[in-house]
Amino acid sequence: MHPLDSLFAPRAVAVLGVRGTDGEREAALTAALASFPGPLLKIDADRPDPERDVHATLANAVEAHGTVPDLVVSCATGPSTADALREAATAGARAALLHSGRPAATDAQHAAERRALADAVRETGIRVLGPGASGFVVPSLRLAAGPAPGITAVEAGPVALVTGDDGTHYALAFALAEAGVGLRLGVGVGDGVDVTHADVLRHLAEDDGVRAVALHVESVASGRRLADAVRRLVGRTPVVALVVRSGGVGGPASWRVARAALRQAGAVLVDDERDLVDAVTALGRTRLPPRPRPGVGLVTTHAGPGLLFTENLRAQDVHLPPLVKCTAGLLDGLLPAPTGQRNPVDAGHPLPALPDVVERVSEDPSIDVTVVHTLLGPTATDLPAALGETRPATPLIAVLGGPPKELRRAREVLDRAGVPCAPSAAAGTTMVRALVDDAAARARLAAADITPPTFPPLPFSGAVDEHTAKRLLAQLGVPVPEGRVCADPAEAHRAFDELGGPVVLKSLDAGYPHRIEVRLRTHEELDIVLAGILPGLTLLIERAVPDGPELAVAVRRDPAFGPVVSLGAGGPAAAALGDVSLRLAPLSVIDTHTMLDELVTLDLILGAHDVAGIDRSHLCGVLLALACLGADERVAECEIGSLRILPDGDVVALDAVLLMTD
CATH class of the missing domain: 3.30.470.20 (ATP-grasp fold, B domain)
Structure with missing residues (x-):
């Protein structure tokens, strides 16, 4: 059993303060939890009503129901929350969800409340999601621990959604639902006093029902731990990550580091919420085998739009390898003579032979994923049905355009066949790139051989002078110019003779107000520079290096x-x-x-x-x-x-x- 099963798969749930100070939010939360099929214990210390199954304490509710809740849910946060956690743990609860409550009046009070919560977690071992968590939804268990209207209507599916803040969690859940993608788990972690993004990812790494993870990162407290969790997960489940520029990620430098770290760990990076939905839609349905540079086979039915889509793919560095001669020969017998048969393959307007064309392209040895780009319209061929019945040798993606009603029907047909369906060329480009990036990342991780460094601890402190730093780098194999440290003019002239001109003279004393660095060709030039330097200044003279980038x-x-x-x-x-x-x-x-x-x-x-x-x-x-x-x-x-x-x-x-x- 995973440590977070008591949080995301509880056998019984207790709600604290069902009619408390955050009335509307608590009422919405209680209403959402009403769909949970297990025991639901209701506690309101201020207004208990045993006849309506609302009890004054958790102990009273446990006694009335004869069961101990695995999960305790509370909208209230404040100085008393830590004590409530201890009470819940004493009663036998193993997890708690702390929703957004009223914020502390000052930063100092907020910090004090966080410390109190952390102490309660450490003392009791209870796992806490929040405070400030938007909650979570597990559709397969009919468990909606969140107050957002309509969240109980989200259907079960293979995608997990992990976010930080309140609104993003629900906005993305509904956007995925609109794209026809159901959730295995959707969670907003909030302030992360205990359970963080990394903890949820580690939980998902042991869930066989998850086929893709959408990761939305607003703040990073322990970035290394998050990257390690992503690396562990992508070996079995693809991760699509969106790192936003605002929030706790910090300025541009921190944002770049977070993106680079997640890419290095194997995540597919996207730039906005729409791309996140499109990428996880594709990876939730299919995944390519690991390949350093996967080959994409493209079949189009309309030359103009197909050409634009091709350029979109190439702009994203998607590899469209030429088809081998054998494949081109097979296509000769299927396509009219003027059509392109290399890659992309221009099949002309939709025709009955299109499924055969797709299958022949997918069988080419250089192709790892096959993409069909077409426009829906009046035709004797039911194109979505034909594509759904195609038996390609590779994963298939359909990129469609046409009237909204036709697109909805096509997506329904292709969804049943397990074929990702993009409603636009932009969405199709994102889907293809996501599949390709995921395959390339796994190939890179499989080939990576990282040996932990064993360099001994350095015997320095503070700022180390340039010469010492270069000697250290030289021990590690970094080429550095040959140089001499000089304490007086005589040593400087001797170093000039030993190194041979031209040389570069630098000051080594960190306390000197003006850094000196000058290129010298003769002893006379050296004397001129030395005459303007304060006596006793330590100098570094190095052999000059040829100009270059x-x-x-x-x-x-x-x-x-x-x-x-x-x-x-x-x-x-x-x-x-x-x-x-x-x-x-x-x-x-x-x-x-x-x-x-x-x-x-x-x-x-x-x-x-x-x-x-x-x-x-x-x-x-x-x-x-x-x-x-x-x-x-x-x-x-x-x-x-x-x-x-x-x-x-x-x-x-x-x-x-x-x-x-x-």
Whole structure:
């Protein structure tokens, strides 16, 4: 039995304060719970009415019913809620749902109430959803623990919905219902004093009735735990994630980290609620086998709309491989001569041979999913019925256009056949991309080989000087310029001779008000610079590196997700381009390669300096080294702001910043 079964699959439920201070909300909640087939215990300490089965205490209700509730539901939150949890646990309840109540008057009071609830959870072991939870619905159990009107009408299905706030939970549940998608579980976790998004995902990982999960993230308290839960779940169930920019996720940087972390864990990312519904509609009905780059076979019946749909798919980097000669030969016997037979296949207007065309395309060895794009209209062929009876060798998606009445009928027919049906080209593009991204993510996770780093703890604190930071990076295999630390002009001239000009001179003292970094070609230039420097300043002289493009790499400790490795444009272009790829540490070699692939401005950066390419293995080694440093919990940040790309494609770290926690 999973620890959250007492919450989402209770044998008996108790409602506290059925006629309390939040009258309308509590009445709606009690009415929704009336459909629950098990015992429903009603408690109202202020206005008990035993004749109407409303009792003064939970103990009285337990005695009257002869049963102990697994779940206690309450709309009230406040200073007394923690005591109510203890009372419920003493009576035998194992879970509690705390709905949105009246907010605390001040932030300090709110924090105090949260601490009291956390203490009650820790002391009793009771599992708590909320406070501020929108509730949940389990249609298969006829359990609607939420006050939203109409929530009891949501039908059972294979999709689970996990959100944070009140309105989003119900809005998405109704949007899924409109798309013909039923729920296995729909839950809004609220403030997450105990049960969080991650806990619900771990619960779903053991539910064989879930075929897809829609994850809506507004705030992240323990991002690493959430990412781990997603990674565990996607091995058996696809996850579609929408991370919103507002709320507790924070600013743009935190939003990017959250999206990158969930993508790295295997989730399919979408940009808005409509795409979330479309993606989970497709993945709730079918799933592709793991493939690094799945092939999509497209059959269209109208050239113009079909061409636009094709361009939409290609803009999303969907792979439409050419069909093999054998497939093209088979299509020759089915299609008129002028039609396209490579991919996409233009089958012309709807015709009786369309199901055969779809089956032949699906049998091509390069195709992993087959898509039919057509417009409904008057025809001798019942197109939806024909597609529903097709026996393709791959999963099938139907992308349809036409009058609303015809589209509704087509969806009903195709739903019964288990074929995802998109009512527009935009929805079809989202569905195809979701299937492809999910398959590619699972292939990547299966191939990833992450070895936990074993670098010894670092003997530093605070800000580490650049030379020491570079020596550390060099031990990890990161190329750095050869350099010397100099305490006086004589040592500086000796370093110049040993290194050979040109050199770069830098100041190492963190307390010096103006950072010095200058390129020098002669001893005379060195004397001029030294004359303007305060005596006693520690200097670093390094062999100069040839000019070239620069990248920026770093590892930083995110408060929610832990160590995060970043890769982006370096030097003066960094802020202007804003092109950054992020991953949680530790990294696999595959992770490092995909980070490089994600840099859309890389060709621009290389082309501006006439550099043909970059040694991927060396750059990946740098990223792995930074991820290794991130394993030390005392490393707050390590950044190489200028990772120079040399003419031969190698890389060298021109600078290094290392910050340690004290």
